[in-house]
Amino acid sequence: MRVILGIGNPGDKYASTKHNIGFTILDRFAVSHQLHFEPSKYDFYYAKGAIGTFPFLLVKPTTYVNNSGIAAKDAIGLNQIEIEDFLVISDDINIQTGEVRVRKVGGDGGHNGIASIIYHLNNDRFSRIRFGIGNDFETGKMANYVLSKFDEKELEEIKPSIEFSIELIHNFIVGGSKQMLDFYSKNKSLYTLNQNKDNL
Numbered sequence: 001m002r003v004i005l006g007i008g009n010p011g012d013k014y015a016s017t018k019h020n021i022g023f024t025i026l027d028r029f030a031v032s033h034q035l036h037f038e039p040s041k042y043d044f045y046y047a048k049g050a051i052g053t054f055p056f057l058l059v060k061p062t063t064y065v066n067n068s069g070i071a072a073k074d075a076i077g078l079n080q081i082e083i084e085d086f087l088v089i090s091d092d093i094n095i096q097t098g099e100v101r102v103r104k105v106g107g108d109g110g111h112n113g114i115a116s117i118i119y120h121l122n123n124d125r126f127s128r129i130r131f132g133i134g135n136d137f138e139t140g141k142m143a144n145y146v147l148s149k150f151d152e153k154e155l156e157e158i159k160p161s162i163e164f165s166i167e168l169i170h171n172f173i174v175g176g177s178k179q180m181l182d183f184y185s186k187n188k189s190l191y192t193l194n195q196n197k198d199n200l
Helices: 018-032 065-079 112-121 142-146 152-198
Strands: 002-006 044-051 054-061 086-092 100-103 127-132
Touching: 002 018, 002 065, 002 152, 018 044, 018 054, 018 086, 018 127, 018 142, 018 152, 044 065, 044 152, 054 065, 054 152, 065 086, 065 112, 086 112, 086 152, 100 152, 127 152
Parallel strands: 002 054, 002 086, 086 127
Antiparallel strands: 044 054, 100 127
């Protein structure tokens, strides 16, 4: 079993906001596998599925971004998985909009949701997909920015990045972090060229 957690805030008010890109990607992945999220007895919604003989659990916390670690700890503990079988998808203001980066280990990068997960798991050795949302905001306006929705132009521009993220999740499920990182390394240049071409 591999667990994939998207970081975001619950409720329609926050749907499709920049901060909720982790939820958006998981929703798209779930639809591609004909899955639906259901409420659990814990602080998250979940969807279970499998790719061939590889089972997975998708998790969307209901704890709000800053307490994502509560859901992460429950999801991992309930399924008794190892940390290397855990993947987190988050937004990242330190990366330009639509750029996707992958890492196997590291700090929180200033993201409160990642910080909460590291704190509650007492471990930072889990894989992440970091989805860039840019930082086009004035000093003191970060909260307004991350809680704003993507405009129509941005939504069109990030479509390839969302599809790329879905492929990364697929590779993580069937081959773990190594296969995901290999897929990323082999395809990121092609993906970047496509993204630049779309933006001409």
